[in-house]
Amino acid sequence: MTYDEQxxxxxxxxxxxxxxxxxxxxxxxxxxxxxxxMAVAAGSGGGLMIRADPSDPDGLIDGDLIVPMEMGGREMTGWLLADQRAITSDERLRELVQLGIDRARSFPPK
Known part of the structure; x- marks a missing residue:
């Protein structure tokens, strides 16, 4: 399966x-x-992976719409996964992408 082109x-x-x-x-x-x-990623299931500040993830968790990212059964600190239902509005998508931008910009360039 490939990422969501839209x-x-x-x-x-x-x-x-x-x-x-x-x-x-x-x-x-x-x-x-x-x-x-990396700031964000378009996932294969239509969701958005977001790089976030790990010191305040609870303020972003939203039921099953935005959850901590897991890979291989382990939680990835500083990453969130937004279900496609959480990013239907352009405004909400822009807010979440901005979180990723802010976090990515907090690191020195590679």
Whole structure:
């Protein structure tokens, strides 16, 4: 299964003015990198993987719509997964992508 092309297009529109933007296919998804640091990724199930500040994840968790990211049965600190139902509105998608932008920009360029 490949990433959701429509979601990738929506994310590209949001990130269009960001400097240092690149895309990388990985794990069946499409990662959006800012100066080499991943901000968000369009997933194969239509969801959005978001890089977030691990010091305040509880404020972002939203039932089963936004959950801590798990890979291989282990929680990935600093990553959230937004179900496709959580990103139907452009405004909400923009808010979540901005979280990823802010976190990715908090790291030095690679």
């Amino acid at each position: 979601l990738a297009r929506r994310v590209r529109e949001i990130l269009a003015d960001e400097s240092g933007l690149s895309e990388r296919k990985m794990f069946g998804g499409l990662g959006f990198m800012l100066d080499g640091n």
